[in-house]
Amino acid sequence: EVQLLESGGGLVQPGGSLRLSCAASGFTFSTYAMSWVRQTPGKGLEWVSTISEGADRTYYGDSAKGRFTISRDNSKRTLYLQMNRLRAEDTAVYFCAKDLAPAAIGDAFDNWGQGTMVTVSS
Amino acid sequence: DIVLTQSPATLSLSPGDRATLSCRASQSISNYLAWYQQKPGQAPRLLIYDASNRATGVPARFSGSGSGADFTLTISSLEPEDFAVYSCQQRFNWPITFGQGTRLEIK
Numbered sequence: 544e545v546q547l548l549e550s551g552g553g554l555v556q557p558g559g560s561l562r563l564s565c566a567a568s569g570f571t572f573s574t575y576a577m578s579w580v581r582q583t584p585g586k587g588l589e590w591v592s593t594i595s596e597g598a599d600r601t602y603y604g605d606s607a608k609g610r611f612t613i614s615r616d617n618s619k620r621t622l623y624l625q626m627n628r629l630r631a632e633d634t635a636v637y638f639c640a641k642d643l644a645p646a647a648i649g650d651a652f653d654n655w656g657q658g659t660m661v662t663v664s665s
Numbered sequence: 666d667i668v669l670t671q672s673p674a675t676l677s678l679s680p681g682d683r684a685t686l687s688c689r690a691s692q693s694i695s696n697y698l699a700w701y702q703q704k705p706g707q708a709p710r711l712l713i714y715d716a717s718n719r720a721t722g723v724p725a726r727f728s729g730s731g732s733g734a735d736f737t738l739t740i741s742s743l744e745p746e747d748f749a750v751y752s753c754q755q756r757f758n759w760p761i762t763f764g765q766g767t768r769l770e771i772k
Contacts, residue, residue, distance in 0.1 A: 578761075580709075588701075588709065588752055590761040604760045638708055643720075649756045651699035653720060655708035 552659030565639030573617040581635035669764035688753035
């Protein structure tokens, strides 16, 4: 069974930093691209970033460019999102998500974690 | 960026009814569209990928159709557990974008 478990969320002041982690199990992590998607309370889903299975390609949404960095450690089966210069509008639930097909990128997301809440407030 | 517009925003139906949800893209996206179901406090669940392919474990009452810029998710006969928010997502090009969602509520 595929499991994705996010951690690292919490309350941070504007301008601060936070690193999210997503521990994966139940599939061959190193063969799938992985993504972060966020959801503002009561609002829709917003794609944040995607990293290829080998970490050689990364993609970012406009809201994340220049402030967030996606990375992965295939030996630890873990996905990361380093978030710097956080703003109030970054407040959201952050989900990690797995691509549907192996060795693809920019795919549908067939498995999601339960999400971790990030609150940016003074 | 490709904008996905879902309609209606809210759909009020009864169990046993047929539900038809729409997702329109701001440009052609071929068949690179997925549909997700989300219940309160839960993560999204993939229902349909590449416009018409049901994901693993998704009941046959869910079907997707369309290509180009107009897509439809149909639920043939609503079960009580189907009342949720449904979102579409395009993967035709970067950035990946989602629609704003359709809330399917019990009438």
